[in-house]
Amino acid sequence: MATRTGRSQRRTEALSRERIVEAAVELLDTAGEGGLTFRALTERLATGHGAIYWHVANKGELLAAATDAVIAAALAVEPAGSAGSTGSADSTPQERVRAVASGLFDTIDEHPWVAAQLTASSLQVTTPRIFESVGRQVRALGVPEGSWFTAASVLVEYILGAAAQNAANARALGPDANRAEFLDAVSNAWEELDPDDYPFTRAVAEQLRAHDDREQFLAGIDLVLAGITALHPPRG
């Protein structure tokens, strides 16, 4: 299966699965999810369809590979330590959860197409990476083993859900346009909703206008962490 061990390049510059995935990520970043096309890829790599299909089975596999590459890079930034569990260093588990979550949030903010892909293939290849990074900190928090799966799942689901929605907003806006204007428009729309049907939404319209996405996201992380601590006190 496409071993290619140590083979030197052929013609111009050997086409490899790596180069294809790299080009795919660039295309997705610059042109959005709809921008990844085998035709565009063909042009960018100066080759034909068939050559690409030799390395990659189909578009789905290419998307999965691109997602995995981006997420792996995001999680590699962490110190990660060796096989160690607690990570000895000078940070609390809470801080380390925030760090992992922040990294994922920023990465998905930079590559909005990742969000759709991640939620579309949940228990597949990429998710264990995320699950493991988050789960180690859950364990370090002192959660009893019987609740590990639940606590880690909630964290991962919240992280991916919040990041996905944030990315969707960024995507709906376009890469350049003015975020403040967009928030202002949505906030105004909320304020003009029917007062009988939407009292709460109208009441928080102002908070929507003023909020900061990242801050909001980290506040959510803290809230989930507080829930974990409340249900599983550190020294039970």
Next chain:
Amino acid sequence: MATRTGRSQRRTEALSRERIVEAAVELLDTAGEGGLTFRALTERLATGHGAIYWHVANKGELLAAATDAVIAAALAVEPAGSAGSTGSADSTPQERVRAVASGLFDTIDEHPWVAAQLTASSLQVTTPRIFESVGRQVRALGVPEGSWFTAASVLVEYILGAAAQNAANARALGPDANRAEFLDAVSNAWEELDPDDYPFTRAVAEQLRAHDDREQFLAGIDLVLAGITALHPPRG
């Protein structure tokens, strides 16, 4: 713009935006996200493309309308009350959050395509409905007004994130196949991961195999609620 007030039907049975959306939902349910095609819709409604495009601008608008219809139905099941805030009745705010969340979870489980659509158009038309339903209970929980937006956002983001991931698993599985077999296969895959790289994931593989999606989801809701209560004690 397409008033059609009280017009009696024309030929066979007047084509209406309502009938189109209804057919679209049925197609999405039976054939998946890829099953919604203007050609399939044409055939099912015994008409031509142009007729559909007269009522609906494009596929995106049709998807949004279908999503809105399904979500509106899901939230309408709630007692909803009048404009009232607390909902007087015999249930606690926590129980009412669980009820709203359950309804959304079940609906997204029944119509998996809704998840992708919801996260793809976050601050658009449909979301305020959900936000309002959840937000009213947040208010009833006694959360201080300055934290309403944060608390409601976290709940909505978790609900949509978790439901989306659950729906993705259901979709990856196909409508018929065996859930237990699928979980077993993933669990086995997790157990065969590298012990050095994935100690936590391996440790919870057994919990993954045994878990119940709905129970897991509600445990997450409880965890988030516990976090809200911890950070905003009922009587501050």
Next chain:
DNA sequence: TTCCATTATGGAGCGCCGTTCCAGTCCTGG
């Protein structure tokens, strides 16, 4: 060195998609 199976390439083309265009039909108000 010669030869050939393997590995790798890229172009032609198929079927399907969303969407546009437009000629035509139906219905209603004047």
Next chain:
DNA sequence: CCAGGACTGGAACGGCGCTCCATAATGGAA
């Protein structure tokens, strides 16, 4: 009764993912 707006449906366009296949480059065997 007829003009004109409301509505229909078929033809056609460009672009998509993907398959097929003739061919070129390659490295090991002879």
